[in-house]
Amino acid sequence: MGSKRKICVVVTARPSYSRVKTALRAIDNHPSLELQLVVAGSALLGRYGNAVDYIENDGFKISEKVYNVLEGENPTSMAKTTGIGLMELANVFYNLQPDAVVTIADRFETIATSIAASYQNIPLIHIQGGEVTGNIDEKVRHANTKLADIHLVASDSARERVLRMGEHDEYVFNTGCPSIDLAADILNSPQLDFEPIEKYGGVGANVLANQDYLVVMQHPVTTEYGAARRDVEETLKAVHELGVPTFWFWPNVDAGADGTSTGIRSFREKHNLDNIRFFKNMAPQDFLRLLLNSKCLIGNSSVGIRECSFLGVPVVNIGTRQHGRDRGRNVKDVGYDSQLIKDAITSHLNNGQYEQEYIYGDGKSGERIAALLSNVELRFHKTITY
Amino acid sequence: MGSKRKICVVVTARPSYSRVKTALRAIDNHPSLELQLVVAGSALLGRYGNAVDYIENDGFKISEKVYNVLEGENPTSMAKTTGIGLMELANVFYNLQPDAVVTIADRFETIATSIAASYQNIPLIHIQGGEVTGNIDEKVRHANTKLADIHLVASDSARERVLRMGEHDEYVFNTGCPSIDLAADILNSPQLDFEPIEKYGGVGANVLANQDYLVVMQHPVTTEYGAARRDVEETLKAVHELGVPTFWFWPNVDAGADGTSTGIRSFREKHNLDNIRFFKNMAPQDFLRLLLNSKCLIGNSSVGIRECSFLGVPVVNIGTRQHGRDRGRNVKDVGYDSQLIKDAITSHLNNGQYEQEYIYGDGKSGERIAALLSNVELRFHKTITY
């Protein structure tokens, strides 16, 4: 009796998709839920990895595509991209009439989802609130929390933080991070079953995975716009000098993306990078298997903090991007300094893998989220608890 | 030596202007500050009282006008109005290059100011955070808090709340509410020096102020869209039946404004309202003097909670709009029920004026805010305190 709850999830970037994929699958499969998947922002764009193709290949039906990225890659265009997204998503929610909208984490454009839903009195569910990072992402994340009605967080400390911000105990759930589900799945067949260049092409040196190798994924830090180029050059220098075979992933879109990209391009022109292969993107399970079999992940991706703590992969975490996030013993934090980066990598190379830790989940988050969404009371009125 | 700090204040509605007027004056007069005044949203529109005219008559120079109100007055257009405002304000801040941006309180469109500033790494100052009201305004207000770097709050309990949300002690200041400054000023010459109809026209019965009279100001409550008409009819019934001379003010713009307005218009057509005169707007000092000399304010305006506690004017506060705000002994809270409203008015008519209370300030907030803005450290990086 009764129709399905319509759960509208807005995915705006490749890493956001990877993070919630198992939850999307579980929602899609749940007998009393209907998934309305909206793909927006850089998730639609070729030069940021065409997440939309992966989503469709994974068999998801996309309800709406929202093109809202204004070119320019400066702080003004970030604000306008959010404004355009807000206008478009207001239409999308009006048309789809969901019972609840899900906004993910803390990218700048996610607040457009939060506003479009909450201003239309649609219950808003925020995934991955309560974490600490210390730049514009943190402002966005906590603003999302204050606009949201229901909170699905990834760790105990995140839950504690959301509660302290004045949210109601009965609407804040530690579901763990669904990205860990994928990692848990990988552990069932851990061996690398493809050769990266063969499957993904990429550009640069002919790096093979049948040897010890590193992985790099470094994003620009948005409130330090302009320094992005200098930052990435330190990492390039370190990895170049070590000479260990390396798979390097381009950054996703943000103000400053061109800084990072230009830094990489110009470094490549000046140096013979015969140990580095550059990739735009990789299917999530392939990427996780590549990590699991690597000697070390370098950069500032949240994958290093979350999935790698679960997988026990050594991580050199650079700079402030992951500042304040709970982390496992596998992470060495360093500044933007090629020597420090080199030292940390070398130390990891000597140590090898770490023990598994369950800080961000136990591998069953997707199912847990779907179950919650099917029976949580959906409301859009709230008052701060103090 | 040294140039002035450029402080950009965005005013989006008539009541917001009234609230911060003395702060604007103090900023404008401060030797080390330059005021960049941006007028946007309904503050520019004739049918919401043309606040812009009052602003210019008060001698302020307007740096930019931003037309962003999308017609429709439904929740979808509220979201889009915010999106358009965000696109426009991104330009405005880019052009004006302020040292800090001030966003006021909690109207839905104020988050556009907050996003446009914070995404462009401009220090954001939020006035009137930390209060509690329980509808979409509260979500917006707290989201503004989490986007803002510096907080100027109006009461001790508001300050406590902002701190508990994780803001830093040294950036949260209880300045009192500048609206109280105007009220304090009024007390120096309290007598009503004009006849409302003569000065402001209005429509309806020929109500004179040289007798006992009431004042009504009732706004629609946005998350209860559609009920606005029914709500206002209870108040109309009560005031109509009491027969006491009454000055009634039209609501400001919001989703549902037409509900309230339609309610008033249709009630007028059906009943001979020979004790009510309707006004669109009044100069703030005239309005305060009208209140001070009235027997009672009825409705759900924040003026009843703030200025009237300072002035000692009896208030019948209807419904949930001011829920959770600190209030003085002068306020009687009632539901949307004509009998309860009538009883509360009658009781006030028998009691007369109340003692002054200083919950929302001492009458010197404007100067205090300007002084603070001239020497507070302007920053745009922050991390939650826990």
Place this chain on the structure above:
Amino acid sequence: MGSKRKICVVVTARPSYSRVKTALRAIDNHPSLELQLVVAGSALLGRYGNAVDYIENDGFKISEKVYNVLEGENPTSMAKTTGIGLMELANVFYNLQPDAVVTIADRFETIATSIAASYQNIPLIHIQGGEVTGNIDEKVRHANTKLADIHLVASDSARERVLRMGEHDEYVFNTGCPSIDLAADILNSPQLDFEPIEKYGGVGANVLANQDYLVVMQHPVTTEYGAARRDVEETLKAVHELGVPTFWFWPNVDAGADGTSTGIRSFREKHNLDNIRFFKNMAPQDFLRLLLNSKCLIGNSSVGIRECSFLGVPVVNIGTRQHGRDRGRNVKDVGYDSQLIKDAITSHLNNGQYEQEYIYGDGKSGERIAALLSNVELRFHKTITY
């Protein structure tokens, strides 16, 4: 065999709807056409007559509603309203995937329809091109012609003009104006079967239709922004001084609408207009019957030029708004001058009704348009003919 052609018609204002209503009905009823009706702009707004209610009452299913009117009523907001409409309609056409899009006449926002369709390679059909008026409407109309692929014009001289602009003979059709269909229909039962005040309310004097009466409909002329108020005052003066019972219709939205409206409101406050009743709107057939039984139509509405030439109703056409349009013997053209207006009305009152003329159609345009749309070759490539 084969599916229906999807014809998407965008209606942006009350008069546009009236004009094409019989064509919409014929498309809706045609066995090989599917009507996709999009209602946008002022057609959705209460203060411009809520055309959307009439559309729904007439039994049409609305595919999408597009709120795009930016408040402000100045030339800048006209441009932005068009920009917002363009963004929204781009989505609408992308979602509806019509086989052809129909844009109507020459209002400023109609070019948004034309661009959104033509840039997405959807064949664009322009109704009512080739006419001459001499202000911004004319620029918009001819730009629509140059963006359109197929032209359905209302008179022989309009067809000639479109051809001379370089359009292809085989894609320019004189269908007559569908507004004449309604007028033709009215002639079957010409008597006024309702009392205006009883059915439509309105405000002002108690004017009854069982006596000789006038009708006024005067719109602001957009490129003469600011003069709107002065213009309407001449008409008010003339009608007031004549003292003949009058039904007066408020203008539709445009830059300057507030000029006209303010002019009317302020004139009413200063004079006792005991012969004028003001209406916002009327069902088209009621309006035509009101005209048919009137002594004279005064103002600058295109109804005076089109429908009234067919009905033989005397018209005093004021100012430049209908400049250059083919007109019948029933039209007296005058300037903005109360004396000239009075003289023209008086002369008409003495003359009585005129002979029918068929300049703008024979009353079968709707059917003719639907038939054409069902079998015309739909293309979106064209080249000028010279």
Place this chain on the structure above:
Amino acid sequence: MGSKRKICVVVTARPSYSRVKTALRAIDNHPSLELQLVVAGSALLGRYGNAVDYIENDGFKISEKVYNVLEGENPTSMAKTTGIGLMELANVFYNLQPDAVVTIADRFETIATSIAASYQNIPLIHIQGGEVTGNIDEKVRHANTKLADIHLVASDSARERVLRMGEHDEYVFNTGCPSIDLAADILNSPQLDFEPIEKYGGVGANVLANQDYLVVMQHPVTTEYGAARRDVEETLKAVHELGVPTFWFWPNVDAGADGTSTGIRSFREKHNLDNIRFFKNMAPQDFLRLLLNSKCLIGNSSVGIRECSFLGVPVVNIGTRQHGRDRGRNVKDVGYDSQLIKDAITSHLNNGQYEQEYIYGDGKSGERIAALLSNVELRFHKTITY
């Protein structure tokens, strides 16, 4: 006596800038004109050649930069890019208050300039109207003509066409194309004074200019979206097989740009293109000198039609993009067919240079345009001439 006329020119793409550069210079230098230069659209973006850098290097002061390119590169985003541009340019013109606005030629986003100006009653000057090309560009160009008040065309046949469209004889001027001014200037020192790879880098084979070489510039044709990739592959095949040293320029932004770019990238991966060097951009005078010293230009750029007829450079013009434009004896038109392209190139290689022709100007257009702008009557009312 009297202040300068403010002439606002909106440049939205690299080739538009090249085309009008000498006119901009002449306006900037004219004693009674003030240049307000607005740079928008792809002219601001790195991946379309960063025209803005050239503009600033050339010493022009930029009044406003307008970021309006919505990512996506599909027909829907073209329409939305235009809508965003319209909203932004409405602000820009409101702020700059120019005496006249200049819109250039026929790119899809130029209509935003035309609407933003004409709706605000600013006299609109259209450069390069009256030409014939046969796709969406032609619709846009003629719509610009109908919105514009004054027309500065580049050839006698263009002037004739604008007049036939109903524009007034006294407002249509054949000034010639200012792009020819640059070409005329080049003839004063025709020798190639730089080595392309040394000065501009680029990617691909090591091609030197001290030998016989070809130049290729091929843009996607927007209404044939999707075919772009297949089209460019025919040209790649022809040039690859001929083996003559070649300088190849990437296309500018348009729906389909990715089709062309992907076509080039994928062809490069599959074939060893040892005779082709790819460039993003080149300073206009360098590009013209490179052309002048080349054996042949291949592709569909308007440079082949205009500048090359003046310079006498042999051209192989592919496909429909330049269809209907007056052309000189130097142009061989072919379809998208590698064999036809190869044959045409070979035939040119055997013939050598052609005689100069003056179809598009005599080299003094810039000065002529500035002189006209300084004394033409600026009006914004017009009526079609028939």
